[in-house]
Amino acid sequence: MEQSPSLAIPPRDPATVMRLARMGSFHQSRLSFMRVLLRRLASEHWQFEQRSFEIDSRGVGHAVYTAHGPERSYSLIAFANDLPPEKRSDRVIATEWDATFALFDGLPDAADIERLRQHVPKQEAGRISARELSLSRANRSVRLWDHVIEALSAGRQPDAAKVGEVGYLMRTTAVYGSGKFGAADREMIAERPEFRAPFQVEMLAVYLIRSFVMDLVEHMARMRAPETAVPLDPALRRSFGIGNSTGLGMAPFLITHPVLINNWIAAREWALARVRSLPMASEEDARIFRKFAARAHLHAERWTSEHPLQITRLKALRTDMARLEAHLGDADLTSDMPWNRLWRWGGNTLSLEGQEQLASLLLEPYGSIVDGLSECMYADEQDAWRIDGAMSCAEMRAILESVYAWALAIDWSARTAQARVWYTSEAKLEPRVGERFDEPIEPYEQPLCPGRDAARLHADLRGLDGPLAAFLLRYPQHRHIARRAQIAARHPYAEIRDNTIDAEMLPIDLLRAKLSFFGACQFDPRSDRWLRINMYQNAPFPAELASLGPEDWSYPDLAQAAE
Amino acid sequence: MSWSLGEIESLSRKATRGAGYLWGHAEEAGKAVRWLCAAGLPGETALAGLLQHNDGQPYEQIRPVDTSAMPWQARGGALCPLASGAALCDLAEPGFDAALARVGFPLLLLPYVVIAADMTKAPLRVVWQGVTITRNAQGTYMQAAPDALNPIEAQMLRVSPAPDHAGTRLRRSYRAEIDAPSAEILAKFAHRTYAPETEESRLSGAGAGLTDND
Numbered sequence: 001m002e003q004s005p006s007l008a009i010p011p012r013d014p015a016t017v018m019r020l021a022r023m024g025s026f027h028q029s030r031l032s033f034m035r036v037l038l039r040r041l042a043s044e045h046w047q048f049e050q051r052s053f054e055i056d057s058r059g060v061g062h063a064v065y066t067a068h069g070p071e072r073s074y075s076l077i078a079f080a081n082d083l084p085p086e087k088r089s090d091r092v093i094a095t096e097w098d099a100t101f102a103l104f105d106g107l108p109d110a111a112d113i114e115r116l117r118q119h120v121p122k123q124e125a126g127r128i129s130a131r132e133l134s135l136s137r138a139n140r141s142v143r144l145w146d147h148v149i150e151a152l153s154a155g156r157q158p159d160a161a162k163v164g165e166v167g168y169l170m171r172t173t174a175v176y177g178s179g180k181f182g183a184a185d186r187e188m189i190a191e192r193p194e195f196r197a198p199f200q201v202e203m204l205a206v207y208l209i210r211s212f213v214m215d216l217v218e219h220m221a222r223m224r225a226p227e228t229a230v231p232l233d234p235a236l237r238r239s240f241g242i243g244n245s246t247g248l249g250m251a252p253f254l255i256t257h258p259v260l261i262n263n264w265i266a267a268r269e270w271a272l273a274r275v276r277s278l279p280m281a282s283e284e285d286a287r288i289f290r291k292f293a294a295r296a297h298l299h300a301e302r303w304t305s306e307h308p309l310q311i312t313r314l315k316a317l318r319t320d321m322a323r324l325e326a327h328l329g330d331a332d333l334t335s336d337m338p339w340n341r342l343w344r345w346g347g348n349t350l351s352l353e354g355q356e357q358l359a360s361l362l363l364e365p366y367g368s369i370v371d372g373l374s375e376c377m378y379a380d381e382q383d384a385w386r387i388d389g390a391m392s393c394a395e396m397r398a399i400l401e402s403v404y405a406w407a408l409a410i411d412w413s414a415r416t417a418q419a420r421v422w423y424t425s426e427a428k429l430e431p432r433v434g435e436r437f438d439e440p441i442e443p444y445e446q447p448l449c450p451g452r453d454a455a456r457l458h459a460d461l462r463g464l465d466g467p468l469a470a471f472l473l474r475y476p477q478h479r480h481i482a483r484r485a486q487i488a489a490r491h492p493y494a495e496i497r498d499n500t501i502d503a504e505m506l507p508i509d510l511l512r513a514k515l516s517f518f519g520a521c522q523f524d525p526r527s528d529r530w531l532r533i534n535m536y537q538n539a540p541f542p543a544e545l546a547s548l549g550p551e552d553w554s555y556p557d558l559a560q561a562a563e
Numbered sequence: 564m565s566w567s568l569g570e571i572e573s574l575s576r577k578a579t580r581g582a583g584y585l586w587g588h589a590e591e592a593g594k595a596v597r598w599l600c601a602a603g604l605p606g607e608t609a610l611a612g613l614l615q616h617n618d619g620q621p622y623e624q625i626r627p628v629d630t631s632a633m634p635w636q637a638r639g640g641a642l643c644p645l646a647s648g649a650a651l652c653d654l655a656e657p658g659f660d661a662a663l664a665r666v667g668f669p670l671l672l673l674p675y676v677v678i679a680a681d682m683t684k685a686p687l688r689v690v691w692q693g694v695t696i697t698r699n700a701q702g703t704y705m706q707a708a709p710d711a712l713n714p715i716e717a718q719m720l721r722v723s724p725a726p727d728h729a730g731t732r733l734r735r736s737y738r739a740e741i742d743a744p745s746a747e748i749l750a751k752f753a754h755r756t757y758a759p760e761t762e763e764s765r766l767s768g769a770g771a772g773l774t775d776n777d
Contacts, residue, residue: 130565130738179569187568188737385594386678389653426757434758444758447586469653472587473630476622479587479649 008277009340011269015406018265020498024509025313025352028554029360030367031267032519034536036374037203038550040194041542044070048211048542051075051107055216057223058082059098062113063215065208067542069194074133075104076208077113079121080216088139090173090245097123097137099170099213103205105131105184123174123181130184133201134177138170138209141243145169145217148232152221155228163239164302167522167534170213171243175202187382196378198260199518210242210536235560238544238553241537244520247530248431251510252422255448255500258484260379262491264517267373268359269493274369275362276340286333288365293328295555296361297321299521302556307525309506313353320354367551387483389469393461396468396482399489400458406497407451408458419503422448433507433529449501453481521554565738572597574749575610579645581755582614585622588645595648595674600739602703604670609713611745613668614752616715617643627663630654634662634719641667641716648675651722655679659687660723666691669717676722677703688725691717697728706730 016022028035040046047068055061060082066075079100087096100121104112112131119126123137144158144166151158177199179185189195214237221229231237254261281289300317327345332338339362346358363370401408410417421436423444434441447453457478464471472479488495499505507529515523520533538556540548576593580586592610599606617625624639626646635642635650642663651661652675659679666672669691677698680687686699693711697704706729 127564130567179567182564182567182570185567185569185737382594385590386682387649387653390656423758424756425760426754427760429757432758439761441758444756467653469650470630472653473626473650476585476587476626476646476649479585480590483587483590 007273008279008337009273011266011273014492014495015497017269018493018495018497020496020500020505020509022352022356023496023513024506025356026513026516027357027360028516028519028521029268029271030363030370030551031264031271031374031377032517032554033197033199033203034207034519034539035551035554036197036371036377037200037207038539038545039371040200041067041207042545042550044194045546046542048208050211050215053215053219055080055219057220059216059220062117063212064108064113065212066107067204067208072105072192072194073107074204075106075108076205076212077102077104077108077116077120078209078212079117081121083139085142088142090139090171091247094173095125096121098140099209099216100137101135101205101209101212102128102132103134103201103208105133105189126181128182130182130188132183133189134175134205135181135183136172136175136202136205136209138172138213138242140170141166141168148217149221149224152218152232153225153229155225155230157230157233157236160236160239163236165304166243167239167537168241168243169217170209171245171532172206172209172535173245174249175205175244177201177205190378190380197374198264198377203518206242206244206535207539207542210240210539211541213242214240214541234544238538238540241521241534241539244515244533244535245526245530246511246515246533248433248507250514251507251529252431252446252448254496254510254514255450257379257381258487258494259381259384259491262494263377263379265493266491267377268363270376271363271366271370271373272343272359275366276337276343278339278366279337281334281338281365283334285365286338289333289361290328291558292361292364292555293321293324295558296357297325298556298558300357303522305524307527309508309528310523310525313351316351317353317357320350320357323349324354324358384487385483387468387472387479388486389467389472391468391486393464393466393468393471396485397458397461399485400454400461403485403488403495403497404451404454404458407454407499410451410455410499412452412455416503417499418449418452418501420501420505422446422501436501447480449499450481450484450495451499452501453478454485457481457485519554564740566600566741568597568601568737568739571600571607571739571741574746574753575607577753577756578610578614578749579752581752582618583620584645588649591649591675592645592671595645595671598674598677599670600741601736602733603736603739604673604733605713605742605745606671606674607749608742608745609668609670611748612713612715613644613671615748616667618752622646625667626650630661634664636664641665644668644671644675648672651675652679652682655683657683657685658724659683659685661721663720663722664718666717666720668713668715669694669720670713672720672722679722680725686725686728687722688728689720689722691720695730697725697730699725699728701728701732703733704728704730705733 052064063078083098102120148158218231300321421434421441423441425432508525512523522534525531538553572593575596576589579589579592596606596610625643627635676689680698688697693708695706
């Protein structure tokens with residue numbers, strides 16, 4: 001991370017930022033990976049084409065969508081399926097889907113497509129190759145799919161309110177990349193500028209999936225009634241995102257990639273610190289901010305969830321956004337470090353949801369000092385895992401007492417402090433969370449509880465001196481956490497500063513933190529451990545990127561809302 | 564069928580843990596086998612052999628007893644290359660020189676020597692019977708009789724500063740062909756890390772809740 005010693009306001013303290021309740025309140029921002037991708041696609045004038053669309057009236061067949069960048073092309077290969085309703089499930093236990101996808105490195109020939117037709121529809125049970133960069137699947141939203149086809153085939157536009165309730169026609173679940181199921185490893189492509197920022201492969205795949213799904217629904221309507229069918233109105237069409245159902249599978253990622261997570265959070269914190277440090281702001285910047293605040297308010301009003309936890313949080317967020325708008329009515333946003341004053345007002349006034357929304361909003365007017373930080377969000381993790389054995393035991397103790405002070409304050413003998421176990425299930429090889437004292441799962445525990453491990457290491461180091469090398473030779477059980485602690489000492493935001501095995505821990509907080517960096521909106525928890533989101537809602541389609549621009553879509557449009 | 568390096572690392576990490584090693588060693592074993600396979604060396608075969616050989620062995624029996632006394636030795640039989648490699652990396656400094664008596668599956672020690680050389684920016688050489696491998700700033704150079712590369716045990720192994728290098732430079736690859744029987748052995752060990760499914764865990768573990776099909 002680049003240092004900016006001249007900043008008047010330093011980045012926030014990791015002890016404040018890296019708490020689960022706050023991370024579970026993060027919102028998308030200019031640094032989110034979807035927005036990073038669309039900025040690049042627009043600035044480099046990527047060209048898009050539908051190279052193939054061979055899908056019959058039952059909705060079975062395949063299609064190829066290619067994105068041409070300055071140096072390379074990438075193709076989404078989509079396989080569409082006529083799935084009986086009883087087989088439709090987003091859960092990882094499913095074996096068939098409405099549509100399955102691979103992102104191909106280059107232009108696939110007929111043999112590639114035939115090879116992938118044998119494997120991609122099987123997902124985890126299939127096998128892909130180094131030519132493929134991602135593997136994913138999606139199911140229809142039955143609620144909306146039938147309604148849209150019915151309306152379009154009858155020559156009408158679908159009901160905008162119904163569209164708004166769901167927000168997407170298909171919902172993806174896992175989007176696998178980085179070497180999974182035989183795909184290319186990230187390091188094969190990490191040097192390509194277009195994939196240097198994190199998750200650009202996956203974000204590109206989902207962006208192309210959205211185009212495919214919209215084309216598919218219009219195609220199905222045409223096949224049903226060629227005489228009367230109409231395409232979607234462009235603005236209504238844009239209001240469809242791609243849904244995503246996400247569960248525990250992605251939760252451990254935030255713990256198992258400490259350097260990467262540090263770089264994501266640090267980029268956002270440095271961006272916030274840069275904006276807060278501005279001595280003054282122009283009238284134009286203030287106007288832009290006010291507009292985004294109003295749009296975020298509208299976003300909060302439209303965001304629905306059936307989960308009691310999120311209903312409470314949304315209520316708080318709506319109150320926060322109303323307070324913010326009221327405050328902005330007569331606040332001075334141009335002089336005397338205006339954004340820092342506003343930030344401090346927010347810290348005293350808003351809930352965690354509102355504070356983190358404000359953090360994202362403050363970045364909106366300042367692309368010139370914010371967007372470049374996306375270049376710092378990747379990590380070369382292969383180098384980070386080496387232990388410095390020459391470090392003294394006393395030095396390690398000092399790190400633990402600083403980075404893990406919160407963990408040393410916990411009474412780990414209390415059952416509630418160790419109530420949970422992260423493990424991998426035999427059935428689907430997926431991460432799960434269980435109850436340590438009720439289920440026979442402790443022998444299978446994954447190392448996803450740094451706080452407890454740090455406390456154990458601290459206890460065993462008591463009174464010892466000399467180099468860590470000698471200590472670890474005798475206490476190999478501490479190698480894992482010693483490595484983490486050394487990483488956390490170098491990377492302030494590497495470690496979540498909360499108990500990840502506490503009885504009250506909410507896995508959805510981990511999911512939301514990660515998904516906010518993807519750029520997802522409308523988090524809708526369906527339990528404490530899986531949720532739904534919407535991706536790319538209101539984003540321009542590939543053909544519209546040049547005319548509409550890559551930036552102005554993440555919050556609802558005020559003019560449209562007024563209509 | 565080629566494997567991605569991520570798949571190899573993940574399988575090796577889980578298998579090592581499944582064989583009873585602690586997580587820290589298992590993580591490093593995953594990286595080590597990934598490195599070997601990327602270099603075109605039979606890391607997966609060496610690990611499969613080691614885990615079968617050391618299955619259930621207490622760490623105290625297979626670790627170096629005293630790293631300040633040469634040669635390093637284990638209490639009960641051969642030194643484990645994972646435990647020895649970890650110790651070697653932790654101790655590495657320019658001029659590092661150590662002899663190890665009786666090392667099981669010495670090929671697995673190579674990635675640790677590479678890391679030690681890179682960390683200290685001081686070239687290192689590892690030698691056992693029939694094999695000399697040097698790591699310096701230019702890369703990794705190997706001289707080896709084919710049947711000497713992956714023995715069950717090396718009677719004496721030496722890691723020492725390398726003023727020069729000889730042999731063929733290893734090329735780095737992004738994919739690897741994996742020996743199927745070895746992969747099966749590793750998969751069996753990895754399977755031990757998975758909790759058996761119960762109906763209760765299936766429903767609660769992944770988070771039952773509202774319907775997902777609407």
